[in-house]
Amino acid sequence: MSKIAAAFDHGKAFIAFITCGDPNLETTAEAVKAAVSNGADLIELGIPFSDPTAEGPVIQEANLRALTGGVTTDKIFAFVRELRKEVSVPLVFMTYANVVFSYGAEKFISTCRETGMDGLILPDLPFEEKEEFLPLCRQYGVDLISLIAPTSENRVAMIAREAEGFIYLVSSLGVTGTRSEITTDLQPIIRTIRENARIPVAIGFGISRPEQAKAMAGLSDGAIVGSAIEKILAQYGKDAPEHIGRYVREMKNALE
Amino acid sequence: MSNRNGRFGIHGGQYIPETLMNAVIELEEAYNRYKADPEFNRELNALLNDYAGRPSRLYYAGKMTEDLGGAKIYLKREDLNHTGAHKINNVLGQALLAKKMGKTRLIAETGAGQHGVATATAAALMGMECVVFMGEEDTVRQALNVYRMRLLGAEVIPVKTGTATLKDAVSEAMREWTRRIDDTHYCLGSVMGPHPFPTIVRDFQAVISKEIKEQLAEKEGRLPDAVIACVGGGSNAIGSFYHFLDDKSVRLIGCEAAGRGIDTFETAATINTGRLGIFHGMKSYFCQDEYGQIAPVYSISAGLDYPGIGPEHAWLHDTGRAEYVPVTDEEAVCAFEYLAKTEGIIPAIESAHAVAYAQKIAPQMGKEQIIVITVSGRGDKDCAAIARYRGEDLHE
Numbered sequence: 001m002s003k004i005a006a007a008f009d010h011g012k013a014f015i016a017f018i019t020c021g022d023p024n025l026e027t028t029a030e031a032v033k034a035a036v037s038n039g040a041d042l043i044e045l046g047i048p049f050s051d052p053t054a055e056g057p058v059i060q061e062a063n064l065r066a067l068t069g070g071v072t073t074d075k076i077f078a079f080v081r082e083l084r085k086e087v088s089v090p091l092v093f094m095t096y097a098n099v100v101f102s103y104g105a106e107k108f109i110s111t112c113r114e115t116g117m118d119g120l121i122l123p124d125l126p127f128e129e130k131e132e133f134l135p136l137c138r139q140y141g142v143d144l145i146s147l148i149a150p151t152s153e154n155r156v157a158m159i160a161r162e163a164e165g166f167i168y169l170v171s172s173l174g175v176t177g178t179r180s181e182i183t184t185d186l187q188p189i190i191r192t193i194r195e196n197a198r199i200p201v202a203i204g205f206g207i208s209r210p211e212q213a214k215a216m217a218g219l220s221d222g223a224i225v226g227s228a229i230e231k232i233l234a235q236y237g238k239d240a241p242e243h244i245g246r247y248v249r250e251m252k253n254a255l256e
Numbered sequence: 257m258s259n260r261n262g263r264f265g266i267h268g269g270q271y272i273p274e275t276l277m278n279a280v281i282e283l284e285e286a287y288n289r290y291k292a293d294p295e296f297n298r299e300l301n302a303l304l305n306d307y308a309g310r311p312s313r314l315y316y317a318g319k320m321t322e323d324l325g326g327a328k329i330y331l332k333r334e335d336l337n338h339t340g341a342h343k344i345n346n347v348l349g350q351a352l353l354a355k356k357m358g359k360t361r362l363i364a365e366t367g368a369g370q371h372g373v374a375t376a377t378a379a380a381l382m383g384m385e386c387v388v389f390m391g392e393e394d395t396v397r398q399a400l401n402v403y404r405m406r407l408l409g410a411e412v413i414p415v416k417t418g419t420a421t422l423k424d425a426v427s428e429a430m431r432e433w434t435r436r437i438d439d440t441h442y443c444l445g446s447v448m449g450p451h452p453f454p455t456i457v458r459d460f461q462a463v464i465s466k467e468i469k470e471q472l473a474e475k476e477g478r479l480p481d482a483v484i485a486c487v488g489g490g491s492n493a494i495g496s497f498y499h500f501l502d503d504k505s506v507r508l509i510g511c512e513a514a515g516r517g518i519d520t521f522e523t524a525a526t527i528n529t530g531r532l533g534i535f536h537g538m539k540s541y542f543c544q545d546e547y548g549q550i551a552p553v554y555s556i557s558a559g560l561d562y563p564g565i566g567p568e569h570a571w572l573h574d575t576g577r578a579e580y581v582p583v584t585d586e587e588a589v590c591a592f593e594y595l596a597k598t599e600g601i602i603p604a605i606e607s608a609h610a611v612a613y614a615q616k617i618a619p620q621m622g623k624e625q626i627i628v629i630t631v632s633g634r635g636d637k638d639c640a641a642i643a644r645y646r647g648e649d650l651h652e
Contacts, residue, residue, distance in 0.1 A: 049548075050418065050550045051418060051424070051426045051536075053431060054431075056431075072547050073547050073548075075563060078444050087535055097271050098534045098535050098544070098548040098550075099548045101468075101548065102533055102546075102547060102548025103547065113308040123273050124271045124534070125271060125276070126270060126273070126274050126277050127270075127279070128269075128270050129261075129270060132534075147274045149275075149277075151274075151275050151276075151279070153278060154276065155274075155277065159274075170274065170275060173437065174434050174435035177433045215414065242410055252553050
């Protein structure tokens with residue numbers, strides 16, 4: 001049984017995305033702890049990539065700040081090892097295929113296991129390419145999270161049937177970033193997912209406000225928020241954790 | 257030559273967001289349907305011949321041959337195509353395909369601006385909307401081409417992210433495609449990106465080697481001993497190599513942009529300095545650091561200033577069928593000037609990389625041997641930058 005399921009055990013899940021090392025890893029640790037103590041059920045830790053093609057400007061800039069600050073995959077693993085002493089909610093990495101590939105897939109995935117990471121989200125690894133890392137993920141008990149998009153159509157069932165951990169449902173076309181409205185009709189997609197998978201579904205991309213989170217989690221099992229949190233980091237830097245804590249509390253309350 | 261999911265050996269694949277998967281599947285299906293359709297091929301050939309000016313000439317460079325004192329040198333004059341480069345071969349094919357698919361809008365990335373100009377041209381011709389992403393630094397290096405694109409009715413969006421060069425333009429075009437798929441075709445300009453692009457672009461550029469083979473057979477009654485082309489993503493090179501892949505006697509040589517040298521960080525020579533990775537939808541060789549962060553590459557040539565190489569080239573390198581050699585800025589600039597003075601032909605600075613390598617090897621070859629250099633584009637666009645390189649500032 002995947003540990004990720006536990007994140008969905010107490011009502012609708014609130015999932016927070018935080019880029020590691022923006023502006024430094026000490027701030028990331030405080031931000032994660034603030035998010036968790038204010039109700040975040042699962043944390044997506046972003047390993048920054050130089051060219052994040054699925055991200056909008058906010059997370060692109062967060063990646064750039066983190067890399068400029070000197071963070072590396074090795075430093076992030078060391079950070080997670082420490083973080084795990086204080087944080088027990090499920091943790092997943094969100095990064096790009098080349099970060100894993102270049103580190104050495106087996107070394108990366110076995111270190112995920114050893115440091116206590118529960119899953120891996122790679123937005124540039126679609127169903128057709130998942131064999132690149134899936135056998136190693138299975139071997140080391142790290143869930144490789146599948147994404148489903150509004151354009152997936154005839155692919156939804158196929159992806160859902162083989163998905164692990166939770167399903168990341170992309171709310172709308174385009175890249176990450178806050179949106180004033182989410183207009184996609186997600187219900188038919190979620191119906192197909194439910195018919196084909198028994199794992200939870202969380203919706204991300206574009207969610208920033210409590211009423212959006214409530215609406216999206218109402219359709220599914222949880223809401224994922226990234227850019228809105230990165231904006232707080234961009235604005236407050238090292239002082240961001242307390243603001244993130246307050247924001248997460250507000251969002252989580254909206255789900256309950 | 258590619259197998260399932262567009263693999264060339266271990267290279268290629270479809271490493272893209274799920275949002276784009278149905279779009280590339282739809283593209284592959286449409287391509288497979290139309291490439292076998294006689295009507296599509298008739299239309300495309302008419303465009304290539306009557307509009308783009310094909311076949312391009314294979315010119316015997318007598319003075320250069322005499323001056324270098326070795327192999328006979330022929331120039332494949334892709335610079336004579338409409339819009340001034342080989343890029344039009346691929347763009348006319350993709351634009352026609354997009355139109356058949358019911359798309360009304362083309363988006364493209366561009367480095368030197370040649371692919372952007374070609375895409376803007378095809379969009380104007382076929383009555384389609386066109387948006388071109390170009391690194392902000394390149395919009396400065398290639399201001400003339402920015403003007404040409406706008407004149408042709410395209411919107412040019414300067415990309416400020418990352419290194420503000422070709423790789424960032426590709427990233428931004430991919431992002432735009434995930435935003436708007438229904439009416440939009442991403443007209444990728446090189447043999448890179450996710451399957452089926454490396455195959456589609458290769459097939460549309462293969463006309464170059466098909467013509468070289470026929471033209472040389474007519475002029476010399478034989479195959480060349482070497483075919484030389486510059487390589488960024490690698491579209492003119494794969495186009496120049498393709499019909500010779502099975503002719504093992506023909507050396508296939510791709511010239512990479514070494515920038516200030518492959519022993520410096522200011523280089524874009526992917527095969528010579530990169531390693532295996534996954535980026536921009538494909539597995540191939542990339543310039544990157546030990547953690548897989550893509551390197552900020554450099555070349556005087558905006559068109560070769562890219563940290564990766566197409567997956568088929570990566571495979572031709574692995575198998576040893578083609579060789580990939582580095583050529584520095586300085587060597588390319590000298591070749592740019594050399595071809596202008598020797599043959600009265602001003603090549604694109606990209607193509608000058610291939611000319612430079614031919615200058616090195618021709619003297620070591622026998623007089624009975626033959627080299628074909630693909631002059632992928634013309635150099636008008638580069639004159640201001642080369643003048644600057646030589647310390648001269650041009651004003652209109």
